[in-house]
Amino acid sequence: MKNFNGEILFLDRADINTDEIIPAKYLTEITKEALKPYLLEDLKLETFDPKKDIEGKKAILTKQNFGCGSSREHAPWALEMNDINVVIAVNFARIFKQNMFNNGMLAVELDEKTIQDLFNTFQGKKTDLITKFEKGIFIFESEDQRMEVPFTITDFDRSLITAGGWVEYADLHY
Amino acid sequence: MGKTIAEKIFDAHHVDTPSGDIHVIKLDAVFCHEITTPVAINDLVSRGKDRVFDAGKIKAVIDHVTPAKDSKTAEQGKLIREWTRRQNIKDFFDIGRNGVCHALFPEKGFVRPGYTVIMGDSHTCTHGAFGAFAAGVGTTDLEVGILKGVCAFHYPQTIKITVTGELQKGVYAKDVILSIIGKLGVNGATNKVIEFTGPVVDRMNMEERMTLCNMAVEAGGTSGICYPDMITVEYLWDFIKGDYPSKEDALKDFKKWQSDSDAVYDEEITHDVSGLKPLTTVGYKPDQLKSIEDMGNTKVDQVYIGSCTNGRIEDLRAAAEVLKGKKISDDVRGVLSPATPGVYKQALKEGLIDIFMEAGFCVTNPTCGACLGMSNGVLASGEVCASTTNRNFNGRMGKGGMIHLMSPACAAATALTGYITSEDKIQ
Structure with a gap:
């Protein structure tokens, strides 16, 4: 299994699309590694600078409809190459979410109120995510705050994570 | 309890239910282009599984950047070209025969009612216009599709949109789908199929239905879908006439792909388009809309007519009608990019290309290039483009550029005046 623990990057906006996650001009790359420097390059957010704020982050917390737009799997790959293997949001675009699990990465939905509570409590502070995958629990931890949040994913998504991705799963079953 | 068309297609293609509402379904067609397929090919090679489930069911094209613009895009083309030769994939469309995938593959008769189709491209939902379940997927799903001929989806929930009323002159399928996206929002149909039905859809030709279904994903939809009817039969007849004694027999067979009257929907919406006016997008999301008449003096630097949404012959006809005898x-x-060589040739025959060129348009080869800022019409920072494409995301057609989506007729009118203009303002 991939690493689902570490410092959180807060992206406080809904509808962050795949062109913002990885612009189309980099789709001419044929290796995942080449995408690493360009993650979130075109995302315009007041408190976000891709050159400074991605380094060292291992998880993303964001709002609604993350990953909308193109089907490009380059979006999760660009995250993966930056060692960000978990995104937590109110909800996701279908293809992006499937692409995450197909790569053995976690895309987890929490209800809107919980997400807002997490933003209110932790945004602006150095916050770590600890993932208890088997138990289905996230622990959010800053210097002065700690929150435990249960999460659920489907059994199928769980089996993709443990199999290492959809190719491995499909090869075994079909 | 009745079933929706999407449920019927799923049930007819069922392979496995690994858990809950996840269904693994058998695929009738796997489409491939040179941007999302090469990584899948390389991965299959590295796993020692360089093979395909059925070479006849895989169709491939180079369409996003063509002709290659640099060494990297040349490598992508080379990878998919050599793969199709190696795997004996006969339906491969290289330069000279290539066009925008979601315009080219329907033209070739590759999609039939009741089919299941995937492609590593979000606008694959276009093919639902034929009464198929057609969904965009990522590269890993594509890879498994290529290798095993299956894909996993949630069992489909459907939003039924009954389009009623009469479209006014100058209002097109593009305006209808923009207004529907405005109603649903950009994630209003996430994980759902959007079924387009009602008298307005019944009157639409296949190209208009493709425009509708093409943008289902802009509301988050998995697939758009229309019921097949005699218009579908007529469009496909050259490809299916060996299979049916008459068009009526084909229609009778196609009719099995229709939702039952007691089918259960996630949501049912009646959408009256009688009062609909020509629309355009503002901002960076396709659900942010304004009537063109409310746009004031919005100056544009570029007008782009083309793409899988609006680069078909009917679109070129509508734009040429506005441009005829005038200068932009x-x-x-x-910039005009006819979506396929077939569209290009037909437009030449009808004198449409002359009209575009006399008006001052540059006519490029068929390609997706400009729509996603890869080639053939990329915007500079601060520039504004009136475009017949499907996405107005920030930076989509070039970093710092602003895109206003609209119908081909309004794009043509805008080219003439230099600011966003509806067709009826042109004398």
Whole structure:
């Protein structure tokens, strides 16, 4: 299994699309590694600078409809190459979410109120995510705050994570 | 309890239910292009599984950047080209025969009612216009599709949109789908199929239905879908006439792909389009809309007519009708990309290309290039483009550029005046 623990990057906006996650001009790359420097390059957010704020982050917390737009799997790959293997949001675009699990990465939905509570409590502070995958629990931890949040994913998504991705799963079953 | 068309298609293709509402379904067609397929090919090679489930069911094209613009895109083309030769994939469309995938593959008769189709491209939902379940997927799903001929989806929930009323002159399928996206929002149909039905859809030709279904994903939809009817039969007849004694027999067979009257929907919406006016997008999301008449003097630098949404012959006809005998503004760059060689040739035959060129348009080869800022019409920072494409995301057609989506007729009118204009303002 991939690493689902570490410092959180807060992206406080809904509808962050795949062109913002990885612009189309980099789709001419044929290796995942080449995408690493360009993650979130075109995302315009007041408190976000891709050159400074991605380094060292291992998880993303964001709002609604993350990953909308193109089907490009380059979006999760660009995250993966930056060692960000978990995104937590109110909800996701279908293809992006499937692409995450197909790569053995976690895309987890929490209800809107919980997400807002997490933003209110932790945004602006150095916050770590600890993932208890088997138990289905996230622990959010800053210097002065700690929150435990249960999460659920489907059994199928769980089996993709443990199999290492959809190719491995499909090869075994079909 | 009745079933929706999408449920019927799923049940007819069922392979496995690994858990809950996840269904693994058998695929009738796997489409491939040179942007999302090469990584899948390389991965299959590295796993020692360089093979395909059925070479006849895989169709491939180079369409996003063509001709290659640099060494990297040349490598992508080379990878998919050599793969199709190696795997004996006969339906491969290289330069000279290539066009925008979601316009080219329907033209070739590759999609039939009741089919299941995937492609590593979000606008694959276009093919639902034929009464198929057609969904965009990522590269890993594509890879498994290529290798095993299956894909996993949630069992489909459907939003039924009954389009009623009469479209006014100058209002097109593009305006209808923009207004529907405005109603649903950009994630209003996430994980759902959007079924387009009702008298307005019944009157639409296949190209208009493709425009509708093409943008289902802009509301988050997995697939758009229309019921097949005699219009579908007529469009496909050259490809299916060996299979049916008459068009009526084909229609009778196609009719099995229709939702039952007691089918259960996630949501049912009646959408009256009688009062609908020509629309365009503002901002960076396709659900942010304004009537063109409310746009004031919004100046544009470029007008782009093309893409899998609006690069088909009917679209070129509508735009040429507006441009005929006129010149575009000196301040505007007009770019036309007929979506396929077939569209291009037909437009030449009808004298449409002459009209575009006399008006001052540059006519490029068929390609997706400009729509996603890869080639053939990329915007500079601060530039504004009136475009017949499907996405107005920030940076989509070039970093710092602003895109206003609209119908081909309004794009043509805009090219003439230099600011966003509806067709009826042109004398």
